[in-house]
Amino acid sequence: MSSSTPAVPHGAAPTEPPKTCKVILADTIAKKMLSEVQTTLSAIQLPRRPTLSAFLANSDPHAYQYAEWSKKTCEEQGFSFNLIKVDKESLEEAIIAANNDPSVDGILVYYPIWPANQSHQDRYIQETVSLAKDVEGLCHTHLFNMYHNIRFLDPPTNLKKSILPCTPLAIVKALEHLQIYNPILAYGNRLYGKTITVINRSEVNGRPLAALLANDGATVYSVDITGVQLFTRGSGIKALRHQVVDKPDLTLEDVLPLSDVVIGGVPTEKFKVPTELLREGAVCINFSSFRNFDGAAVKEKASIYVPSIGKVTIAVLLRNLVRLISNSPRQEGTSDDAQKAREGAFTDD
Amino acid sequence: MSSSTPAVPHGAAPTEPPKTCKVILADTIAKKMLSEVQTTLSAIQLPRRPTLSAFLANSDPHAYQYAEWSKKTCEEQGFSFNLIKVDKESLEEAIIAANNDPSVDGILVYYPIWPANQSHQDRYIQETVSLAKDVEGLCHTHLFNMYHNIRFLDPPTNLKKSILPCTPLAIVKALEHLQIYNPILAYGNRLYGKTITVINRSEVNGRPLAALLANDGATVYSVDITGVQLFTRGSGIKALRHQVVDKPDLTLEDVLPLSDVVIGGVPTEKFKVPTELLREGAVCINFSSFRNFDGAAVKEKASIYVPSIGKVTIAVLLRNLVRLISNSPRQEGTSDDAQKAREGAFTDD
16 A cells, blocks of 8 residues: 555544643642651551640731641641640740650741741740751751751761751652652752742741752742842752852843743732743742732643642641651660661652 | 750761763663563564565665664564665665565665655655555655644544654653653643754654654754754644744754753764753753764763664664554454554553
C-alpha cells in the first residue's frame, strides 16, 4: 500500500485540548505526608500519644482558626494537642514549665504576640522554647542551620535532622509533589535551573523560604514592600549556601516574567499578583490566608495552581513533632528496631 | 535546655557541594527503552524474528556507521536486520519488492540520497515506502499526523498509534527520562511552561522535533541559518496543535538566555553553542554527530547534559518496528492475548 491513500482522513484531530491548568489542593499533598507520618510514628514505637502544647497569647482570629484546625488534625492523627490560652505576661513561665514537662514532646507558640515589638519580645519567646521541643524550627540553632544549609544537629554522625519552619517546609514539600524538584539531579541541587519569585520576606515565612529554595539550587527573587533581593548559590551554584544581594533596580513587574514559579504570601486582601505578567505555564502557589492570585485568571495562564498551603503546614507540624521525638536521646526500653526507625525517620529530606 | 547553648558548633557546614551538572549518557535511556521493547515483543507473540530491511544508496560514512550500529543492536535484541546496498537507480524497485515481501516488517532508507535534490527525489523515495512498513515515520500520512498532533491512524477506534520519526522521538524520550516532561500535568501538555531552543530545522530532524515539543505544550524557538521561528500552541496553549511564526528580529543569542532546554543538531564540527549565553542550570542535549556543546564548559553551567542521542534513536527504531507489527491486521493464529498486547503496545505515548 502506498501512503498516497492515507489510512486516516486528514483533519481528524482531537476534538478538544486537555485542560491546561492543573489545580492541586493542599489536601492531596497533606494526605500523602500524614500517611508517611503515621508509618514513621508506628515504627518508632512511642509508648504514649505524642503530645504538642500550643500557646495562644494573642487575639489574632487567624491564629485561633489555625489552632482549631491544628487541634482537629492532631487528634484525628492520634496526637494530643493541648491548646493553652495564657496572657502575655505568664507566657514565658508557661513555656519553661512545658520545657521541663517530660510528657510534652513539642511546643508551639502563635505569633505575633507583641506586634509592635516582634523583633525583640517575640524573638525572646522563640529562644525560650527548648531546642529539643522547638517543633516550629524557630530557635536560633535551627534558624542558623537552615540559613547555613546545615541539615543535621549532630555532625559528623548526622542522624539528627535539624528542624525547618513549618510553612516554608510545607512549600518545599509542595514543590517536590509538583515535581519542580527534579529527582534526576543530586540531592541538594534539585531546583538548579529554576527561577522562583517569593512575594513576602517576613522572618517567619518569606525569608526562610527564599533561603531554603536558593540552598536547593534555585535562583530566587525575594520581593516585599522594601524592594527585591536575589538569593542564589552563585554562578554554577558552586557556593555551599545561598548568598543575598539587593536588587534596587528590579521590581515585582521585572521578575514575574522571568519566574518558573511564583509564590505569594502577602497577608492582605488588596494584593493580587498581576496575572498578565506571569510567564506562560508558570507554577503559582499561594500561602497567604488571603488569595494573592486571581483564581479565574491564573487558571488561564498557569500550568499548576496551588490556592492554599495551610493543610500541608499542619502535616509538616506533625512531621516535625515526630522528628523531634526521633531526635530525642534513647530511652530505657526502646527496642533496637524502634531506635533504628528513629535514626532513619524521614531520611528523604 | 535553652538554644543559647547550641547543639551544633556553628559553621559545621557540608564540606563540599554536590556535583552541579548531571551527565546522562544515551546508553542509560536506550537500555530502559530496549527492555520495554523486549517485554512488548514477547507479549505480541510474533511467530518469527521481526525483520528490518535497511537500504543504503549513498556513500555517507555517518550513514554507514549508523547502519552498522543499528545492525549490531538489532541482532543483539533478536531482530533480523538486512543491510541492502543498492545504487540510486535500483532503489525504488528494491523498496517496492520489500513493500510486497511479507517477511519484511519494516523498511529503513538512509538519506540523503540525492543531496542536490532532496526535496524532490528523496521525498519521492520516502513516499515509495509502504505506510505499513514506514519505521521512520517519513510517509506523508505519518508526517501529517505528527504536524497536526493526531496520535492515531485509526480514529475513532484509536488502537493504532501513528509512527513518529526516530531522532525527534528519541529526544522526546530523553526529555521524559530527564523529567522535563512533568507527569503531574495532563498527557499532551507536559511541557507547558518550558522554553526550548532547537538548533537545526531540517525536515528530517529539527522541524519535526520543534513541532512535537510545541504540540506537547512547550514554547519552542527553532533556529537555523535562515533565522528563528517560534513554535507554540498559542497563549494558554489553547490551540489543538502548534502554530509557527517567523521571528526576524530574534537571533540565537537572544533566545539562548530564555531557554530551559537547549537542543543542538548542527551537522558541523565548527559550530558550538556559546556557553556564556546559556541560562544557569539549563538542560543541554546534543543530537548532532558532531559535538555542538563545549563539554568542559557546559558542565560548569548546565544542570543536565546529554552529549549524544544515537543509541536512543536506534532503540526508538526497534520500538517503531514493534509498533508497526502491533498495528498490522490480525493474522490467523494470533491468540487473543497477543492481539490484546498488540492493541496495548507502548500506550505510554
